[in-house]
Amino acid sequence: MKNTLIKLTPVFIIFLIFSKNVIAQDGATNQYKQMGGITGLTELCYKTKNLELTLIKQIGQLFYTQPEMGEMMFGLLYAFYDAKAVAMEKKVIWNGTTQSYNKKQFDCNNVADKKLIKQFELQLMNGLKSQG
Numbered sequence: 424m425k426n427t428l429i430k431l432t433p434v435f436i437i438f439l440i441f442s443k444n445v446i447a448q449d450g451a452t453n454q455y456k457q458m459g460g461i462t463g464l465t466e467l468c469y470k471t472k473n474l475e476l477t478l479i480k481q482i483g484q485l486f487y488t489q490p491e492m493g494e495m496m497f498g499l500l501y502a503f504y505d506a507k508a509v510a511m512e513k514k515v516i517w518n519g520t521t522q523s524y525n526k527k528q529f530d531c532n533n534v535a536d537k538k539l540i541k542q543f544e545l546q547l548m549n550g551l552k553s554q555g
Contacts, residue, residue: 452502453519459503460517460524461543463510468531474544477551478503516543 462475482500485492506517514528529536 450519451499453517453522455499455503456506456517457519457543458547459506460510460515461540461547462503463507464514464516464529464531464540465544466507467511467514468529468537468540474548474551475507477548481551481554 458474458478462472462478465471465474482496485496509524510516513524514530515524515526516529517523518525529540531537
């Protein structure tokens with residue numbers, strides 16, 4: 424029994440390491456999808472790309488300082504631009520909690536919706552700036 428436990432310990436540790444990476448990657452993917460959605464809506468409603476430009480600048484800096492992160496960042500950028508396209512077409516954003524796009528469409532002519540979109544953009548930009 425003791426020998427079996429000793430043999431399984433490394434397998435268990437490796438499993439924990441990889442499962443944490445997958446969970447962290449899921450969290451990052453959700454964030455990039457949310458940023459993509461908000462970028463799409465701000466582009467539609469405000470004709471601006473402030474969040475996208477801030478994100479791209481930070482990613483450029485990351486590529487410069489940590490080029491080994493390139494493959495992971497490519498996947499996150501794919502999620503970002505995919506969600507941006509969905510937002511621009513359907514006027515919805517990604518909800519990481521439900522793992523789906525919200526059902527209610529945002530309306531650029533609705534003052535409350537525009538205010539909410541702007542608040543989301545500012546929150547996400549502040550989060551990016553505090554990380555960089």
